[in-house]
Amino acid sequence: MKKILLVLLVLVLAFGIVSCAKKDQAEKKIITIASDATWPPMEYVDENKNIVGFDVDLMNAAAEAGGYEIKILNTAWDGIFAGLANGEYDAVCSSVTITEERKATMDFSDPYVNAGQVLVVAISDDKSAVLADMAGKEVGAQIGTTGAIAIQNTAGVTLKTYDEIGLAIADLANGRIAGVVADGPIAADFVLQNAEYQNKLKIVGEPFTEEFYGVAVKKGNQAVLDIINAGLKKVKESGKAEELENKWLR
Helix, strand or coil, X not given: CHHHHHHHHHHHHHHHHHHHHHXXXXXXXXXEEEECCEECCCEEECCCCXXXXXXXXXXXXXXXXXXXEEEEEECCHHHHHHHHHCCCCCEECCCCECCHHHHXXXXXXXXXXXXXXXXXXXXXCCCCCCHHHHXXXXXXXXXXXXXXXXXXXXXXXXEEEECCHHHHHHHXXXXXXXXXXXXXXXXXXXXXXXXXXXXXXXXXXXXXXXXXXCXXXXXXXXXXXXXXXXXXXXXXXXXXXXXXXXXXXX
């Protein structure tokens, strides 16, 4: 009789453990995130057809730290915010700049990276750390960009404009100009992720304009916003966010 009771007790405990595990699994929040994976190094599709990049790593790290799961959907940019408003997914993380205009129609997480303008120079240049150090030299930027405006507003620096930033980067690599000013993620893609320039160019200093990215959620969706912010906070406090910035953006 005692053996029977012991067996029953073991079965009850085992059933309880399995039930609790299933309950925890069922209650674990899954957040669906839309991303237009066409902008390296923030989000793009690699040679193995996987969505990778800074935003992807950051969202995965935040989910792990916050105790929730994520599912990333590759979504075309032209309809990405309409899909958010229609409830097709919970959030958008796709290099979305936080602006007052956008805040009128959607809510944003805490800012997670400053993607402002940065200075790119030759890897052999150990004297230039900020744009003002380029006085007396020619610095390139894409025509009509905030980078071009920043150069024009810096005393002694001569602006050379280009139709697209890749041409400016090529001229810098070939020694035709002394530096290039571009959006941080775009500069990182050319300098850090491009084998042709990895040993020729570098990004110096910190972004000198402010263009903060955030995770967008449907207006009023405070529940999802709180979950994402909690995960992001833990990632920042642990140093993981800075680690990812060093990996992808510096």
